[in-house]
Amino acid sequence: MEPASIHPTAVRIDLGAIFVSLELSRSTWLITSLSPGSGEKMSKHVVAGGNVAELLDRFEQLQQKARLRTGKLFPIVTIQEAGLDGFWIHRVLETHGIESYVVDAASIATSRRRRRAKTDKIDGEALTRTLLAFKRGEPRVCAMVRAPDPKDEDRRRICRERKVLIAERVRHVNRVKGLLFAQGVSGYQPLRKDRRQRLEELQTGDGRELPKHLKAQINRELDRLELLLEQIAAVESERNSLLSMDEQPAVEATSPAAMLLSLKGVGAEFAAVLWTEALSRHFDNRRQIAAYAGLTPTPWMSGTIDHEQGVSKAGNPRLRTTMIQLSWLWLRNQPASALSRWFVDRVQSNGGRLKKAAIVALARKLLIALWKFVTAGVVIEGAVMKTA
Template sequence: MSMTQIVPHGKDTAIQGELYMSFELGDKSWKLTASDGQRGPSRYSVHAGDTAAVLDCVRRARERCQLGPQARVHSCCEAGRDGWWLHRWLTGQGIDNIVVDSASIEVNRRARRAKTDRLDGDKLLVMLRRYHAGERVWSVLHEPTPEQEDARRTHRELARLTQERTAHMNRIGSLLVLHNLRVPVIVGGRDWATWWERHREQVPPVLRGEIERESARLALVKQQLKALEAARRQELAEGKHPLVAQLARLRAIGHKGAWVLVKEVFGWRRFANRRELAGCLGLTPTPYDSGGSQIEQGISKAGNKRARAMLVELA
């Protein structure tokens, strides 16, 4: 007989010989909830990132559930700021881990509901057991390789720097309006230094210093943007990204749009049909058809927001 045995247990089905564990990941501490489906859950708290303590919790949970060291361990955690390192480490320890989309976890629909790390851990544990019993209870994310994950950093940093550049430009313009100075040129552009030199004496000294420091930060952001864009153009010219070049051959799709779509979606994900693709990008419809109400609420916006924004822009 195998170590995994399914036996009736009241109205539920209990799975013997396997340990289930949920992770509630916080900034300073992690809450672990574990059970074999036969006993009540055991709860542990470890410092965030303490992998040795996690292994010790697994050992203690096995002992409490009277499971052998070879008993299979299933775990789950929500996608978030910790990225994929924990998933890869757990997999390397022989633990069957999954990363789930937080938005797909069912919640109580009352206007006010209790929410604590303990309740969240218990909920994840129950849903993990249901998932391994064959129910489709949530959305499981696909893991990119470390190389694929790292390849997404370039365009994400470019997007962040572009937002910072806009913020600095708007800030400088707003500070100048305090003294009725309207900038007729692009802040930080080719004619900005000349314009500012002619008008800087009209600004009080403290505010003048603030604007000049803001201008220095703007210049640094523009310098980093220029360097990143030049490096990306060089890689494309050297043929290091053939999928990007192939997609860019389509009409109305340039290298910037092709880069985002390939690195975020098409370069590492595989789709069986267009419905899967639309679901990944959050482009599926969300009808509301209940009783006498028939409303189309628009696209779900539940997928990759960067790729979706690029597709909407290209459209």
């Protein structure tokens, strides 16, 4: 008697929907779909990039083909990777009643071979299988991205633009100082209001006047620097208006931004970044907000190996950097708080070492404490509020 042949288990597609993955690029969009009644074969179709009408027509064709095979009309469920396209395609699909998901591409398991094949076709099929597993309820199969509200998404541009402008200001200041240092001039501060007058008074290290073309180049650098200073002031004015209590209705007197500003050591920029980057979103628990900031531990445990690799750094880098900076300021401005006392005791128990590791742990605890403070009104133990 011959042994029974072993056949691979078929893919389950009995969830009553047409599963579609979108591989997006500037020129083309690859649509990979798996429909009921088509077995395990995935169909692929290419539409022009940005052509939403053609995309919706293709979805309608998929529904009609599935209806001819099965006699039923199935809904469309789509998935796409988070990327440079943002969330506008996701919002268009939801507007047309299509169930849409945006996935973090780094959370999808891939082959660990040194040389693995990678094409849009392979990626599209992998995305479709990931969507199937997610809808079946398999745990930890991927991490879906929560699309922010358009107003919240637009609001956080203020702090991000200011950071870009500050970086450009630093580059212009360093360039001016470098040009002067090559002539033996040091101590010139381009950010002072009398920058133009002091430039006319400068002399080279060997007692000469500044060369004509060098002075003209520096003046052009100062023109760009002054424009940047005006733009930074305008952005900061928008930020202050956003945080101002006078601009908010009376019913929002206890808004997250106002509550953060009431804490000693938290200024307008920190409050704006915390509010726009994190606290305007919804989190179910403290683990979610810590993971969003990339402040969760990453243990490496296998057999007798037990090693901690540090924080994951997989979340929002702007929020993580801000929390590290705020943690150092928290120690200075809130020394009597329970979090500051915990940090001091932790460092002293290690003989004054491992301050950097401890400050990261403090940043995680402080972020969770601030989240509880603005969402549930849980007062941070020992925290001092600003005087009126």
